Amino acid sequence: MIISGKTKILGIIGWPVDHSLSPLMQNAALEEMGLDYAYVPFAVREEGLGDAVRGMRALGVVGFNVTIPHKSAVIPYLDRLSHDAALIGAVNTVKREGADLVGYNTDGVGFLKSLREDLGVDPAGANILLLGAGGAARSALVALCQADAARIVIANRSVERGEALAEEFRRHFAGTQIAAIGLGLPSVADEIQKIDLLVNTTSVGMKGTSFETLDLSLLSPQSSLYDMVYSPWETPLIKDALHRGLRCANGIGMLVAQGERAFEIWTGSVPPSGVMKRRILAALGR
Structure with a gap:
């Protein structure tokens, strides 16, 4: 890559950001296509977010990703x-359009693409159990409802938070039944026997933790499991699913697919198939 005065700058803001795989996969695709862009990580503390976005405007940065903890906090600084x-209430991709900074969310698109490509699952007409009620759950809900899921049950430690989320989305998606339950027995045990797809949108599994009340033996052999966590590669949930012979996938496909969509938003070009994923897998030693 040769940086010149004509090189367009892309990036990612977050805190911390040194662990991000986005610079690897985005620069790999940019180089493959011979586009004169460079993608740079920017470590931005919460108290510096406003200054950082104003700096992006002043420096002419053409687009950037947004990661934790800024996905919702960045919204007031956008046009x-x-x-x-x-609808999701969060932004993971920003593009400069004329004088405006426009916020997008590509997580839902990435999630659906990974479901279809990595699990062979089409959510249309499906009965789904969604673990969690945070930002990732919101993006999954939007995507699954838009894909015509028949029924989605949100299982969350705080039933009140889950029910508030369900009530909010029932107003937007009348074609999908949306309910909420507590993340404990016996409510989860009852629901898990009925589902086609189980989705973990929480951070449980990142540090070897697991869901104590989740019994995968109750799942139908035809059911599938999707864990948005991708580090470690095999979370306790994934290991349990593999042990039982269930179709399962981690969140690496979602990470790649949301990045591919962001690339398309910024450049107007579809990235070469497989380039981003191969770069990430190589970095992870897979």
Whole structure:
């Protein structure tokens, strides 16, 4: 890559950001296509977010990703949002459009693509159990409802938070039944026997933790499991699913697919198939 005065700058803001795989996969795709862009990580503390976005404007940065903890906090500093980003209440991709900074959310698109490619699952008509009620759950809910899921049950430690999320999305998606339960027995045990797809949207599994009340033996052999966590590669949930012979996938496909969509938003070009994923897998030693 040769940096010149004509090189367009992309990046990612978050805290911390040194662990991000996005610079690896985005620069790999940019180089493969011969595009004169460079993608740079920017470590931005919470108290510096406003200054950072103003700096992006002043420096002419053409686009950037947004990661934890800024996905919702960045919204007041943007000029407008895409429909999905407004509905989810979070932004993971920003593009300069004229004088405006426009916020998008590509997580839902990435999630659906990974479901279809990595699990062979089409959510249309499916009965789904969603673990968690945070930001990742919101993006999954939007995507699954838009894909015509028949029924989604949100299982969360705080039933009140889960029910508030369900009530909010029932107003937007009348075609999908949405309910909420507590993340404990016997409610989860009852629901898990009925589902086609189990989705973990929480951080449980990142440090070897597991869901104590989740018994995968109750799942139908035809059911599938998707864990948005991708580090470690095999979370306790994935290991349990593999042991039982269930179809399962971690979140690496979602990470790649959301990045591919962001690339398309910024450059107007579809990245070469497989380039981003191969770069990430190589970095992870897979």
